[in-house]
Amino acid sequence: MGKVSKSPWLLHYDASSCNGCDIEVLDCLTPKYDIERFGIINTGDPFQADILLITGGVNSQTERVVKQLYSQMPEPKVVVAVGICACTGGVFKECYNIRGGIDTVIPVDVYVPGCAARPEAIIDGVVKALAVLDEKQAVMKTPEEKER
Amino acid sequence: MAKRSIVPFGPQHPVLPEPIHLDLVLEDETVVGAVPSIGYVHRGLETLVKKKDFKQYVYIAERICGICSCGHGLGYCMAVENVMGIDVPERAQYLRVIWVEMSRIHSHLLWLGLLADALGFESLFMESWRVREKILDMFDETTGGRIIHSVNQVGGVQKDMDSSMLKHLLETIKDIERDIKPLVDTFLKDYTVQSRLKGTGILKKDDAILLGAVGPMLRASGVEYDVRMLGYGAYKNLSMEPVTCTDGDSYGRCVVRIKELFQSFDLIREAIGKIPEGDIHVPVKGNPSGEYFLRIEQPRGEAIYYVKGNGTKFLDRFRLRTPTTSNIPPLVETLKGCQLADVPVLILTIDPCISCTER
Numbered sequence: 001m002g003k004v005s006k007s008p009w010l011l012h013y014d015a016s017s018c019n020g021c022d023i024e025v026l027d028c029l030t031p032k033y034d035i036e037r038f039g040i041i042n043t044g045d046p047f048q049a050d051i052l053l054i055t056g057g058v059n060s061q062t063e064r065v066v067k068q069l070y071s072q073m074p075e076p077k078v079v080v081a082v083g084i085c086a087c088t089g090g091v092f093k094e095c096y097n098i099r100g101g102i103d104t105v106i107p108v109d110v111y112v113p114g115c116a117a118r119p120e121a122i123i124d125g126v127v128k129a130l131a132v133l134d135e136k137q138a139v140m141k142t143p144e145e146k147e148r
Numbered sequence: 149m150a151k152r153s154i155v156p157f158g159p160q161h162p163v164l165p166e167p168i169h170l171d172l173v174l175e176d177e178t179v180v181g182a183v184p185s186i187g188y189v190h191r192g193l194e195t196l197v198k199k200k201d202f203k204q205y206v207y208i209a210e211r212i213c214g215i216c217s218c219g220h221g222l223g224y225c226m227a228v229e230n231v232m233g234i235d236v237p238e239r240a241q242y243l244r245v246i247w248v249e250m251s252r253i254h255s256h257l258l259w260l261g262l263l264a265d266a267l268g269f270e271s272l273f274m275e276s277w278r279v280r281e282k283i284l285d286m287f288d289e290t291t292g293g294r295i296i297h298s299v300n301q302v303g304g305v306q307k308d309m310d311s312s313m314l315k316h317l318l319e320t321i322k323d324i325e326r327d328i329k330p331l332v333d334t335f336l337k338d339y340t341v342q343s344r345l346k347g348t349g350i351l352k353k354d355d356a357i358l359l360g361a362v363g364p365m366l367r368a369s370g371v372e373y374d375v376r377m378l379g380y381g382a383y384k385n386l387s388m389e390p391v392t393c394t395d396g397d398s399y400g401r402c403v404v405r406i407k408e409l410f411q412s413f414d415l416i417r418e419a420i421g422k423i424p425e426g427d428i429h430v431p432v433k434g435n436p437s438g439e440y441f442l443r444i445e446q447p448r449g450e451a452i453y454y455v456k457g458n459g460t461k462f463l464d465r466f467r468l469r470t471p472t473t474s475n476i477p478p479l480v481e482t483l484k485g486c487q488l489a490d491v492p493v494l495i496l497t498i499d500p501c502i503s504c505t506e507r
Contacts, residue, residue: 014166016189019503020214020295022166023258027284030261030277061188062167065159091211094199095192116214116295 007039008133010126011049011073015066015102016092017056020116021083025053028126033119035126046072051129053122055082057089057098058105070106076136078129080110083117090115150175157491159188166502170495174488182483184476190506194466201461202228202436203302212468213504214295215258218251219446220504221300224466226380226444227455228302231436240304241382242423246317247291247299249412249419253324254283255447256405256412259499260335263402266492267344272334279327286320289313304429314420321413332406345399349482349494352396361478362471363449364408365498367392368400375445386418398497405499435461446471448499470504 014022028035029042043049046069058066070079081102084090089100102108109132112125153174159167167188173181196208209224210217222244229236261276284294290309291297299305309317335341351361356369366373367390374390376383391407393400436457443452449471456465475498482494 014189014503016191017503018211018214018217019166019501020211020217023214024295027277027281030281031274032278032281056189057191059188059190061190062159065167065188091208092191092193095196097190097192115211116293118294 006050006130006133006137007041008050008130009041009043009048010035010051010053011043011046011069012053012055013066013069015054015056015062015086016059016098017083017085018116021055021086021114021122024116024119025055025082025122028119028122033123035123038127038130040126047074049073050077050133051126052077052079053082053126054079054086054102057085057092057100058102059097059099063099063105066102066105076133076140078109078133078136079106080112080125080129081108082112082122082125084113084115087111087113152180155488166500168495168500168502170483170491172483172488172491177488179483179486179488179491182480184480186476186502186506188506189503193507194468197463197466199462202457202463203432203461205463205466206301207298209466210296210298210300212507213470213501215255215501216251216446216448216451216504217296218247218299219444219451220468221298222248222381223442223444223446223451223453223468224455225300225302227440227442227453228436228457228463230440230442231438231455231457232302232432232434234303234430234432236304236381237427237430238382238424239308239426240428242419243305243309243428244300245382245386245419246309246416246423247287247297247305249415250283250287250317251297252412252447253409254280254287255499256409257283257328259405259496260331260402263493263496264335264341266496267341269341272331272341275331276328279324279331282320282324282327286317289316301429303432304427306429308428314423318417318420321416325410325413328409335402335406342399344490344493345402346395346397348398348486348490349497350395350397351478351482353394355481356396356478359477359481360474361449362474363446363499364401364404365449365475365478368404369396370394373450375443375450378443380442380444382419385422386415388415398493401497435459436463448472448501448504449475451504468504468507470501470507472498472501472505475500476505 257280264272437459439456452469454467
């Protein structure tokens with residue numbers, strides 16, 4: 001990871017997880033792990049967020065909420081699937097009300113495995129997401145902006 | 149009469165780590181009614197008993213909820229053990245109590261932090277969660293997991309704690325007790341915190357009983373009821389009195405949870421003092437046949453487990469009534485008449501655990 005070009009804001013949504021990953025996501029913000037040292041702030045507002053952290057598999061109720069949150073975020077945006085349920089469905093894969101991972105609904109850029117995902121792994125995933133965000137930003141630049 | 153308007157609250161909201169939706173009926177700034185709707189985290193875990201055998205299902209039971217994971221594993225295992233007539237070794241029962249009380253400490257510290265966050269008291273939130281890290285590190289050391297521990301199994305526990313671990317646990321508890329004293333003073337004596345908590349969301353004793361409140365919500369209204377008094381597992385050998393408070397408001401619920409933290413410290417100390425040597429699990433033969441109802445006290449209140457076996461390795465039915473489910477009607481009652489700005493705090497004071505509620 002090189003220089004971080006932006007202080008990205010983070011939006012967290014629980015698509016249907018057991019809570020384990022959610023409290024670990026919040027844990028990343030607190031003094032021991034302190035994700036704010038990368039300039040990252042947890043926001044509740046999708047219109048201001050750059051990174052969407054989603055935990056848990058998707059069910060029919062949360063599907064439209066996830067799609068709506070994703071569409072409300074401005075470009076460029078990155079989606080991080082936190083925990084094995086968000087990646088593939090995990091232990092809940094055989095449940096009748098689970099569609100599977102987040103990638104069945106919206107495109108996912110970074111997968112963070114684990115049950116529950118450890119804060120170190122989540123931070124690693126978010127740092128990887130920063131690199132993806134930079135790439136996406138570079139693609140969006142107009143020729144004039146690139147010359148500058 | 150002022151004009152009525154309906155404000156949607158959730159499912160995605162900054163104060164909620166989990167999705168719950170409420171339609172708030174407002175007259176100006178005053179809430180006159182609230183209609184909760186749930187179903188955002190429903191996975192259908194109870195039906196998984198038909199796909200996973202009764203020993204594998206312990207892992208699913210622990211994933212009903214990440215915060216009360218240890219308690220759900222314990223409740224399920226105890227229900228199955230009662231169906232099968234298994235006598236769990238004494239040492240395993242004590243170890244279970246130690247881990248469940250540790251998860252109560254972790255859950256209550258988490259709640260205190262979230263409450264501070266809902267009040268907008270950021271530094272208090274950070275401090276509470278900093279102290280909570282110590283108990284998570286202790287979980288990591290004794291079980292290998294921070295949130296999901298997987299220590300319970302049908303017939304006992306999977307891991308033992310040796311004497312050095314127990315000694316370290318005692319030291320950690322002493323550290324935590326020292327660290328939370330200033331936090332407790334802030335929660336209970338700070339003017340700003342008091343002005344947000346005192347007198348809001350009052351639930352009278354009669355209403356609490358009528359609406360079926362459980363756990364700290366019930367005890368804060370002055371009812372002495374704690375399932376641990378029944379003496380399941382090793383609790384029969386430990387001394388405890390239910391913590392109560394007669395205020396019935398948000399402040400009372402905060403007081404009850406803080407006192408329960410200290411109660412948990414004492415219970416762990418007593419359990420470590422009395423823990424006998426011996427096996428930690430017994431071999432399990434055969435399959436469960438018959439049914440059983442069981443109640444245990446989770447950090448959020450009374451949880452009821454029902455298990456029905458049919459003699460095969462797959463259970464017929466598993467049913468769970470979680471504390472948050474029974475605390476939602478009292479919540480709707482306390483929301484009536486409050487100000488819109490108090491709604492997030494009042495929702496938090498029941499300590500909602502949506503993934504338990506919806507399973």
